[in-house]
Amino acid sequence: MLRPLLTTSLIALCAPAFADNFTGAAKVDSVTIYPGLATVTRQVVLDLPAGQHEITVPGLPEGLMTQGLRLAAPQGVQIGAVNLAHDRLPVTPDQTTPEVQAAKDEVARLEDVLRQRDADIAQIRLRVAAADEQIAFLQSLSQASAGEALSANGIDDIRALAQMVGAETLTARQAAFAAEQEASAAERAREDDATALRDAQRALAALIAPEKDGAVLTFSIAVAEAGEFVIDVSTQEGFANWSPVYDMRLTTGDAPSLDLDRAVVISQDSGQDWMDVELVLSTARPGEQIAPSGVWAPLRQIVSEEELEREKLARDMSDRMAGSIMLMEEAPMAVTAFAQPVMPVANFSGAAVTYTYPGRVNIRNGVEDLRLPLDTLSLDAEVWAEAAPSRDSVAYRVAEFTNSTQELLLPGTALMFADGTMIGFSELPLVAAGADMQMGFGPLDGIILNRMTPNRSEGDRGVFTSTNELKEEAVISVENLTGQDWDVLLRDAVPYSEQDDLEVSVTASPSVTRTNPEGQRGILEWDLSVSAGEKQVISLDYTLTWPGGYVLR
Structure with missing residues (x-):
């Protein structure tokens, strides 16, 4: 069903009062990305009775541009006044999605498990401490009782005391050992619980973006008949590419x-x-220049050399009297021109192309x-x-x-x-x-190139000059060691002249296939077929001649 696109302009509703206030969550449904900008369309699903209502949509990104905000509704629904608030936000119900809530519940459950595990370990450690205290008591008791028995010459009493203390100490140490083993096992189990909690926290962090104050959208709506309606909220958002x-x-x-x-x-x-969205990519550049630049014609004037000299003398005198900058601004100029404003220049032209990606994606x-x-x-x-x-x-x-x-x-x-x-x-x-x-x-790497000047080892050897002539001889070779035949386009350069008195003559064997290709002066090209294992050699000579009394540059 086509939805008429309504702007954020104030549209008066028929009646001044609202029947109810409703809160709806906005879920990103489709995204069109341009270079540096995106059009994001969110859908707000509302189950509304007939009448006039005020809708609140919390949780929109911070810093949305109101100029690019558009709302679209189906037939039978009229959008009225629209407001986008960035501060002094109204209190709104929790709009947490089921997936995020499930992740939060799992984090809370594992935190409870970890707290209970810590309490159990602390309880086991109390048994270890109690056993240690029992052993210390038995040791102090045995020392005091042994002294009394020796004073009374009660060897049997000493023997009985020693047996009792030894047996009780052994029992206490065994209890402490068992408790320590149980505590170690509980700590190892706690490590698994802590790992599970960290994993749950990461899973929750992957589902939600960092919480910010964001923006809240409110708008009035008139519904002819009760039902479920989908309102499209389109916004222009930066930082996308x-x-x-x-x-x-x-x-x-x-x-x-x-x-x-x-x-x-x-x-x-x-x-x-942007989760589970339809993605469209566009080559249009809405953030760049959309109209041609203006042009300004420079104003030109002519003045006599005598007047120009008088103006110069007047400026020099004024500079000495009152400073150069201010009086230079007042002094008349011989040639003037209007300054041209600096305008951005678009670096892309042509019709826009859009690509709709098949399926839905998460960004x-x-x-x-x-x-x-x-x-x-x-x-x-x-x-x-x-x-x-x-x-x-x-x-x-x-x-x-x-x-x-x-x-x-x-x-x-x-x-x-x-x-x-x-x-x-x-x-x-x-x-x-x-x-x-x-x-x-x-x-x-198997096609080896070589260009040399015969007998050239240093300086100008191989380059022959006279008063009005310069000649160079070059030998170019192409050797094919690749194991397959190759068509080779070989390119070289010779000097060229734009003066009639400076003549350039070129001879080559084999003959040049193309001279000055695509208007590139002095460029020579050969089309060669070099079979595997073969070498082809090109001899190239050029001569420059000019009249006496001139110097070659």
């Missing part, structure tokens, strides 16, 4: 392919857990970054080796693929794999639907 991450798995060989395992990383620090407050898998995309790929011998000693594996998914591939961190081997991290840029993309997939 999401970003895509990728595993890019390239497979080379006769039919190269590229698999993209897509996932998202989500975090939020709203102050509350805890401020605890961890939640990683959720999305899907795997399989794309055809073209793979070759690229070589820059002037900069690198080995070639690098490069793959080109077309985004044939009919949707944007969003920017994100990518973990790169080539033929099952992890090779490192990269950044996937925004790739539009149908667009081509090239990415590097690590070094090919």
Whole structure:
């Protein structure tokens, strides 16, 4: 059933009095996360009689923005005045969920068990202490009685006394030993109870966010007929974010392919857990600039050099008389312009994309970054080796693929794999639907590159110069030791000129495939096919000539 969306503006109800006050709990039902912001929709389920009522919803996050608060109700329900309080909160009934209450009850039960265990251990220790006192009494009694018996020459009395004291002491020591063993067993059992209590406390802490004062929502409502109603409360909450991450798995060989395992990383620090929610991810950026910046035309003026000189002399005299800063502000300027305000610039453009995650998820407050898998995309790929011998000693594996998914591939961190081997991290840029993309997939240590100048060992040897000519000879080699054939795109650079009098001539064997690719001046490219175990060599010469009387820079 569609619910009309009602703003937090005051909407007068038909009658001034309310029939009843009701308190409802707001449970997070769905979340749409943008970069840095989230729209959180909570549901308040109310069983109401017909009439007009005032509803109180406690336990909302602290610091909610009233500008983004929206309420939606089903047909037959009219929302009236809405108020969001952050302090001087009203007293509300306990809205503890059954799961949290069960966890609290278990913690309380185990605390009682631990207290009873401590009492039992203390009682056992009393028996140990009583036995120790009995032994001490027997020892003092035997010493006093033995002295009297010796005085009376009663050997039999001494013997009887010794037997009695020994027997009673043995009994007392046995009782103390047994009590000590019982106490030790009780302490070991207490350790199990203490561990169970700690586990229960952690389970309770995992269910609840740290308690804060929070906010309380109150609103008036008019119900045409009695029944159960669901009110949607939508809020805009900050400190939420999401970003895509990728595993890019390239497979080379006769039919190269590229698999993209897509996932998202989500975090939020709203102050509350979002448990069992529907999750929508959006690329829209509601916190950024939404309209184009203004432009301001600079005012330009011209003045004669004589007038400019007079103004300079006047300013110098004024500076000496009254200080430079104030009078410089008063002095006329030869050329003026309106200052342009500093405006933020959006760093993302294009239509927004939303992703609805299948199933419901738990996103805890401020605890961890939640990683959720999305899907795997399989794309055809073209793979070759690229070589820059002037900069690198080995070639690098490069793959080109077309985004044939009919949707944007969003920017994100990518973990790169080539033929099952992890090779490192990269950044996937925004790739539009149908667009081509090239990415590097690590070094090919078996394709060895070398670029040298013949006979060059130091200084300018190998570089021949005259008054108006400079010539360089280079030899470039590509050796394939990988065990498989490779197409190699080799790239090198030579000087270029933008002056007619400075001429640059280049000769190469084999011939250059492309010159100045994509408008990059002075860049040369060769398309080579290098079989396994083979080496290809390129000879490259360039000559610069210019008229006499000029210096090459």
